[in-house]
Amino acid sequence: MYSLLLHGQRRFVDLQKWPSFIVSLNLSRNAASSSASGVSHGLKGKNFTVSYLVDSLSFTPKLAESISKKVTFDDKSHPDSVLNLFRTHGFTDSQISTIITAYPLLLTADAEKSIGPKLQLLLSRGASPSELTETISKVPRILSKDRSLTVYYDFVKEVIEADKKSTSTLCLPKRGKQENKIRNISALRELGMPQRMLFPLLISNRPHICGKERFQESLKKVVEMGFDPTTPRFLEALRIVMGMNNETVQEKVNVYKRLGFTADDILVMFKRFPIFLALSEKKITRSFETMKKCGVLEDEELRSVVKMFPQCLGFSEENILNSVETFLGLGFSRDEIAMMVKRLPASIGYAGETVKKKIEFVVKEMSWPLRAVALFPQVLGLSMEKRIVPRCNVIKALISKGLIKSELLPPLSSALVCTDQDFLKRYVRKHDEDEEFVAELMAIFTGETRTNK
Numbered sequence: 001m002y003s004l005l006l007h008g009q010r011r012f013v014d015l016q017k018w019p020s021f022i023v024s025l026n027l028s029r030n031a032a033s034s035s036a037s038g039v040s041h042g043l044k045g046k047n048f049t050v051s052y053l054v055d056s057l058s059f060t061p062k063l064a065e066s067i068s069k070k071v072t073f074d075d076k077s078h079p080d081s082v083l084n085l086f087r088t089h090g091f092t093d094s095q096i097s098t099i100i101t102a103y104p105l106l107l108t109a110d111a112e113k114s115i116g117p118k119l120q121l122l123l124s125r126g127a128s129p130s131e132l133t134e135t136i137s138k139v140p141r142i143l144s145k146d147r148s149l150t151v152y153y154d155f156v157k158e159v160i161e162a163d164k165k166s167t168s169t170l171c172l173p174k175r176g177k178q179e180n181k182i183r184n185i186s187a188l189r190e191l192g193m194p195q196r197m198l199f200p201l202l203i204s205n206r207p208h209i210c211g212k213e214r215f216q217e218s219l220k221k222v223v224e225m226g227f228d229p230t231t232p233r234f235l236e237a238l239r240i241v242m243g244m245n246n247e248t249v250q251e252k253v254n255v256y257k258r259l260g261f262t263a264d265d266i267l268v269m270f271k272r273f274p275i276f277l278a279l280s281e282k283k284i285t286r287s288f289e290t291m292k293k294c295g296v297l298e299d300e301e302l303r304s305v306v307k308m309f310p311q312c313l314g315f316s317e318e319n320i321l322n323s324v325e326t327f328l329g330l331g332f333s334r335d336e337i338a339m340m341v342k343r344l345p346a347s348i349g350y351a352g353e354t355v356k357k358k359i360e361f362v363v364k365e366m367s368w369p370l371r372a373v374a375l376f377p378q379v380l381g382l383s384m385e386k387r388i389v390p391r392c393n394v395i396k397a398l399i400s401k402g403l404i405k406s407e408l409l410p411p412l413s414s415a416l417v418c419t420d421q422d423f424l425k426r427y428v429r430k431h432d433e434d435e436e437f438v439a440e441l442m443a444i445f446t447g448e449t450r451t452n453k
Contacts, residue, residue, distance in 0.1 A: 050065055056076075057083075057093075057100060071105050071108055090129040095133055103141050118149060134160065139152070159198065208242040211242065215242065218241040226271065233274060239274075240275065249277065252279075259303070273311050286317055296338045309345030323349060326355050330356065330359050339374055339377075340374055347380050347381070350381075358388065359380075361388065362416075379416050382417075388416060397440070427441070
């Protein structure tokens with residue numbers, strides 16, 4: 001019962017007040033050959049796709065690699081025709097890049113029989129070239145629609161125009177399958193939900209956005225619980241509320257109460273991680289009891305950690321136990337593990353190999369004491385490639401120049417946990433008098449290879 005979640009929250013929520021032997025042997029050989037051929041073909045297609053995206057759209061290798069996981073092709077006829085079609089209709093290179101990034105499957109579509117006719121239909125209805133390119137660039141997935149294409153197009157166009165004029169009122173369709181969805185999305189827009197969150201909902205078939213009375217009731221509850229409609233968490237909460245009846249909610253609330261949580265605690269956790277309420281009773285109790293039997297935290301400390309980071313209830317029992325064993329194996333005391341978990345609850349679910357890799361680098365290679373990591377466990381959540389290694393390489397360069405003493409390393413918070421701006425100010429830009437050295441440090445920091453001219 002959501003009233004239990006709402007109980008006691010009025011004082012801190014202002015609603016704004018809301019397969020014989022030879023045969024089998026040959027079959028096996030053929031199967032193996034076919035499988036190898038398939039893998040080879042797949043790799044070829046993926047490599048071709050990456051190269052194509054980099055060469056034709058100037059995508060970075062990383063972005064192209066990511067897109068190749070969603071769509072692959074080993075011939076450029078279809079993608080070429082799609083790109084040419086967009087260009088002949090006035091789409092800029094920037095808009096085309098945005099469209100392909102958001103909806104890469106368009107590159108395998110039939111430009112002449114599929115995409116072209118849809119663009120022509122929209123133009124025949126009075127859309128100007130500039131309006132067409134702007135609208136499609138905002139929600140390229142509407143090109144996957146047939147009968148509902150014009151309805152969705154008109155809605156997106158109207159939202160774009162209304163936002164430009166800071167107008168809240170929209171003209172909604174009076175009938176049709178899309179009526180509920182568009183009305184609901186309009187309601188979300190009136191609450192201040194931005195386009196980047198609204199438009200993906202338009203091409204979504206998730207039931208929580210297509211209902212009517214149930215949607216309105218759920219929306220009211222989510223608003224009353226103080227969720228911010230400009231954040232993805234608002235939609236997570238809406239989905240959970242719509243998918244659970246009062247009886248189910250009551251059962252989940254009782255599970256948490258038996259573990260010692262109050263109604264206010266449950267509301268706080270729901271606002272931080274709405275999905276926690278959808279976890280099964282078995283999952284909730286098993287995760288909680290597993291963390292408890294680790295012997296790292298007292299009951300009240302454990303509840304405090306779960307309240308701060310309810311996502312930890314989603315960690316597997318194996319993951320939690322392995323994490324604690326990894327910390328012990330690396331030399332941390334139970335008190336230090338407790339301190340780390342209280343400061344960074346997510347650390348109790350970190351993969352053992354990842355933790356070992358980071359600890360070995362920071363402690364063994366860089367010589368920071370283990371205690372330093374215990375004091376600033378946030379280091380364990382940082383990326384080795386993007387944060388830890390580049391910054392440590394800068395520190396190494398400063399040590400080699402005698403500007404930092406190896407036995408007097410700066411605090412982890414000052415070197416790794418701080419923002420890029422603060423790091424550069426403390427360790428790079430303070431040497432501005434030596435422009436060449438600063439350029440060298442920046443090249444190390446960004447991972448670029450400097451070449452002498």
